[in-house]
Amino acid sequence: MGEKSQLKIEPLTPAIGAEILGVDLTNVTPELIEGVRAALLKYKVVFFRDQRISPRQHIDFARAFGDLEIHPATPKNQVDPEILRLAHGPDSRGSENMWHSDVTWREKPSLGSILRAVEVPAVGGDTLFANMTMAYERLPDATKEKIHDRIAVHDIARVFAKRLNKRPEELHAKYPLMEHPVVRTHPETGEQVVYVNGAFTSHIKDMDPQESKSLLDELYKSAWNPEVQCRFKWRANSIAFWDNRACQHFAASDYFPAVRVMERVTIAGDRPYFQHSSN
Incomplete structure (x- = not known):
């Protein structure tokens, strides 16, 4: 079957994440792309070393996985606008240390991102990933009932x-408040x-503010369980490719004042939807 069947894959945890071994991303073939895509859907985040x-x-x-996004935080005069550079050091403490899915404020949030480590601290700066399908499955039935068909606002x-x-008004003029289902159906896996x-x-x-806050707090915490997570220790030239539709991530900002420089390219996605189960 070609290269797809030959990929050597080592899962990081039973819940999420796998390292793809023995591939060279300077020599990309259609068979490799097919194999990586299949692994991404299965493991939700895949990792490569020494690229x-x-x-x-x-x-x-x-770009082999779809059209690319330009992030509003990318400098306007940058040579490669598709690359978002995330650099922290003595003058900039890392601020990506919260569980999140990227750009959910877009009408069509990203399919996924490919993040490459340029410079990493000797210790710290790991990124954690959480399987949000497993997080949903572990919710109490009463909570699932509460969030069924609910819509959340993203800002x-x-x-x-x-x-x-x-100012918020400036951003909202270009990126208005966006509504997405609280529970989305993954467009490829269902x-x-x-x-x-x-x-x-x-x-x-359309929910009482206090009830909304309490329910969101419960849903946010569904990512916090180590049993739905993996943790990736970076080395220079390591790469992570995550499915932004299926997982959340958290960049541990425990390395200050050491330097951590990453470069991210993001693949555009589609509008989230919720499809009723046939069960």
């Missing part, structure tokens, strides 16, 4: 008003996924 790829090769690898300004030094996060979700629509 000395150029920015152009990084972009080309990501870019919750994070990026401060980071981009813009799995049900908890799709609210502490970074960008502001409230559940």
Whole structure:
């Protein structure tokens, strides 16, 4: 069957994550893309070590999975606008240390991101990932009933008003408040996924504010259980590729004032929906 059947894969935990061994991302074939896509759907995040790829090769690898996004935090004059550089050190403490799914403030949040480690601290700076299908499955039946068919509101300004030094109204003019189902159906696997996060979700629509807050707090905590997680220790030239539709991630900001530099290319996704189970 070609390279797809030959991929050597080592799971990180029973819940989520796998390392793909023995591949060279400077030599990408259709068979490799097919195999990586299948592994991504199964494990929700896949990892590669020792990939000395150029920015152009990084972009080309990501583009093999779909159209690419440009993040509003990317400098306007950057040569490769598809690359979002995330750099922290003595003058910038890492701030991605909350469980979240990326860009849920978009009408069509991303399919996934491919993150490459450029420079990493000797200790710390790991990224954790949580399987949000498993998180949903472990919710009490009463909670599942409460969130069935519910809609949540997502707001870019919750994070990026401060980071981009813009007023919320400025951001909302270009990125208006967005509504997505609290539980989304994965468009490729059909799995049900908890799709609210502490970074960008502001409230559940048409619900009493206090009830909304309490319910969201419970849903956010569904990612906190180590039994639905994996933890990846970075080395220079390591790569993580996560399915943003199926998992949340948390970048541990425990390395200050050491330097951590990452580069991310993100693949555009589709509009989240909820499909009733046929069971």
